Amino acid sequence: MPIRTRFAPSPTGLLHIGGVRTALFSWLYARRHGGKFILRIEDTDRERSTEEATQVILDGMQWLGLVHDEGPYYQTRRMDRYREVLAQFLAAGHAYRCYCTKEELEEMRARQMAVKAKPRYDGTCRHRTEPRAGVDPVVRFKNPVDGNVVVEDVIHGNVVFDNAELDDLIIARSDGTPTYNFCVVVDDMDMQVTHVIRGDDHLNNTPRQINLLRALGTPTPVYAHVPMILGADGAKLSKRHGAVSVLQYRDEGYLPEALLNYLVRLGWSHGDQEVFSLEELQQLFDIRDVNKAASAFNPEKLLWLNQQHIMRAAPERLAEFLKPQLAALGVAVTDDRTLVAAVKALQVRAKTLREMAQNSLFFFRDFTGYDEAAAKKILTAESVAPLRSVRDKLSALDEWTAAGAHEAVNQTATELGIGLGKVAQPVRVAVVGGSVSPPIDVTLEVLGRQKTLARLQLALEYAARQ
RNA sequence: GCUCCCAUCGUCUAGAGGCCUAGGACGGAGCCCUCUCAAGGCUUAAACCGGGGUUCGAAUCCCCGUGGGAGCGCCA
Numbered sequence: 001m002p003i004r005t006r007f008a009p010s011p012t013g014l015l016h017i018g019g020v021r022t023a024l025f026s027w028l029y030a031r032r033h034g035g036k037f038i039l040r041i042e043d044t045d046r047e048r049s050t051e052e053a054t055q056v057i058l059d060g061m062q063w064l065g066l067v068h069d070e071g072p073y074y075q076t077r078r079m080d081r082y083r084e085v086l087a088q089f090l091a092a093g094h095a096y097r098c099y100c101t102k103e104e105l106e107e108m109r110a111r112q113m114a115v116k117a118k119p120r121y122d123g124t125c126r127h128r129t130e131p132r133a134g135v136d137p138v139v140r141f142k143n144p145v146d147g148n149v150v151v152e153d154v155i156h157g158n159v160v161f162d163n164a165e166l167d168d169l170i171i172a173r174s175d176g177t178p179t180y181n182f183c184v185v186v187d188d189m190d191m192q193v194t195h196v197i198r199g200d201d202h203l204n205n206t207p208r209q210i211n212l213l214r215a216l217g218t219p220t221p222v223y224a225h226v227p228m229i230l231g232a233d234g235a236k237l238s239k240r241h242g243a244v245s246v247l248q249y250r251d252e253g254y255l256p257e258a259l260l261n262y263l264v265r266l267g268w269s270h271g272d273q274e275v276f277s278l279e280e281l282q283q284l285f286d287i288r289d290v291n292k293a294a295s296a297f298n299p300e301k302l303l304w305l306n307q308q309h310i311m312r313a314a315p316e317r318l319a320e321f322l323k324p325q326l327a328a329l330g331v332a333v334t335d336d337r338t339l340v341a342a343v344k345a346l347q348v349r350a351k352t353l354r355e356m357a358q359n360s361l362f363f364f365r366d367f368t369g370y371d372e373a374a375a376k377k378i379l380t381a382e383s384v385a386p387l388r389s390v391r392d393k394l395s396a397l398d399e400w401t402a403a404g405a406h407e408a409v410n411q412t413a414t415e416l417g418i419g420l421g422k423v424a425q426p427v428r429v430a431v432v433g434g435s436v437s438p439p440i441d442v443t444l445e446v447l448g449r450q451k452t453l454a455r456l457q458l459a460l461e462y463a464a465r466q
Numbered sequence: 467g468c469u470c471c472c473a474u475c476g477u478c479u480a481g482a483g484g485c486c487u488a489g490g491a492c493g494g495a496g497c498c499c500u501c502u503c504a505a506g507g508c509u510u511a512a513a514c515c516g517g518g519g520u521u522c523g524a525a526u527c528c529c530c531g532u533g534g535g536a537g538c539g540c541c542a
Binding site (some may be wrong): 043102116124138162173202227262268269271290294295300348359414428 | 470
C-alpha cells in the first residue's frame with residue numbers, strides 16, 4: 001500500500017515552527033517512501049479561521065519547499081460528505097441526538113470537578129427517544145463503555161486508554177456542523193491516509209478517533225505523535241521565540257533549508273552529522289527514529305546552521321534571496337555580476353541574508369561617514385603614506401583584479417617597511433567606512449576601480465587633516 | 467482534580483545491560499591561522515532528576531517518588 005501522509009493545519013493562528021516541523025516530518029516520510037503528501041486545511045471553525053492564516057500556510061509551505069502532492073483540501077467544502085456520514089452514524093446507532101443544554105453541561109462539569117472527578121458527559125441522552133422542545137440537539141458519538149483502546153504509536157509505543165475514561169463526544173454542533181474529531185476521521189478515511197504524523201498534544205484525541213474509525217469500519221492508520229517544541233526558556237513556545245509566522249524567518253534572512261535542517265534535528269539525529277541537505281534528509285529520515293521528549297527551541301543553533309547553509313549554497317541563488325533584503329534597505333541592485341561577486345565575498349561571514357545585505361551595502365552605495373572609532377584609530381596622519389602609495393599603485397593598474405590589489409597592498413607594506421595591517425586597515429576604512437570587510441583585495445576588486453579610487457582620495461584628504 | 471505523555475552537559479543529541487574515565491554539536495572559555503571580520507583547526511569547562519529494586523554488572527530494564535508537558539470545549 002502506498003504511503004500517504006498529511007499535514008492538516010487549522011488556519012486559526014499563524015503557521016509557526018511547531019507546525020512546520022510536523023509538516024516536515026510528514027513530508028519527509030512520504031518522500032522517503034515514495035508516497036504522497038497531502039495538505040488539508042481544517043477550517044471548520046469559521047469564527048476563528050482567517051484568509052490571512054490560510055495564506056500564510058500556503059506561502060510558508062511554498063517558501064520552505066514542502067510541496068504537497070494533493071490538495072489543499074478545505075474541510076468547509078466537504079460539509080455534504082460529513083453530513084452524509086453523520087446520517088449513517090445516526091441510522092446505524094453509532095450516534096445519538098443530545099438535548100442537554102450548555103448550561104446543564106457546565107453544571108455537570110462543575111459537579112464532577114467538585115468531587116475531583118474527570119469532567120465528562122454522563123450519557124443522559126443516550127437512551128432518549130423523544131426530542132426535547134425548544135432545544136436544538138447536538139449529535140454525540142456512542143463511545144464504547146468498556147474495554148480499552150490501544151494506540152500503537154511508532155514513537156511512543158503502545159499507549160492504552162480505558163474506554164471508561166472517554167465520553168460521548170459531540171460530533172455535530174446544534175447548528176448541524178461537524179466538529180474536529182469527526183471531520184478528521186472522515187477525511188483521513190476518504191483520503192486514505194496511511195500515516196498520521198502530528199503533535200503529541202493530539203495523543204489524547206487518538207483513542208476517540210480510533211473508536212470513530214472502528215464505527216466506520218475502516219482500518220486505522222499508523223500513528224506517530226511527535227513531541228512538541230518548547231521556547232528557549234523551556235516553557236511553552238511563545239511569540240518571544242518562534243511562535244511567529246514562519247515567513248518571518250524568511251524576512252529575517254534565513255534559508256529554508258537551514259530552518260528545516262534545524263527543525264529536523266529537534267528530536268531526530270543521524271550519527272554526529274549536524275548539517276543536512278534536503279536530499280540527504282529525504283534519504284535518511286525515518287519517523288521511527290524520532291525522540292519522545294519535547295525539545296527547546298535554540299535560536300543560536302538555528303543561526304549557526306543558517307550560516308552553514310549560506311556557506312554551502314550556490315552564490316547565484318543567494319543573490320536572488322539577497323535582492324529583497326537589499327531592497328528593504330533601499331538598494332535596488334541592477335548589476336547581477338557585482339551582486340554575485342559580493343555574495344561570494346561575504347558568504348562565509350554572514351549568519352543571515354539580512355546581515356549579508358547590511359554588510360554589502362558599501363558595494364552598492366556610498367556611505368555618508370566613517371565609523372567613528374575606526375576612523376579615529378586608523379585614518380590617522382600615519383596612514384597618509386600607505387594610502388597614497390596604494391592609491392598610486394592601483395591607478396597604475398592595467399587590469400582591475402584582486403591579484404593586482406593584493407600586489408599594491410603588499411608592495412606598499414614592503415616599501416614602507418610596515419606591517420600589512422598598517423596598509424590594509426586604512427584602505428579598508430577608506431573604502432568601506434568601517435574596519436570590517438572581506439579580504440581587502442577581493443573587496444577592492446568587487447568594488448571596482450572608480451569607487452575605490454574616489455573613496456581612497458576622500459580618505460586621504462580626511463587623514464591629512466588629522 | 468482525573469487520564470495520558472516525557473526525563474543524559476545551559477540547549478540539541480549519541481547511548482537499545484558490560485565498548486561510558488558518558489561521545490558529538492550549538493553556545494562559553496582559551497590557543498592557532500590572520501590585513502579586519504568571519505570561516506577553519508586545536509584545547510577546555512559542562513550532564514545520566516531522586517530513591518528503591520533486577521543483575522556478576524544499569525545512563526540503559528522494573529517500581530515508586532519528583533519535576534515538566536498535554537488532554538479533559540457545541541476549539542482545532
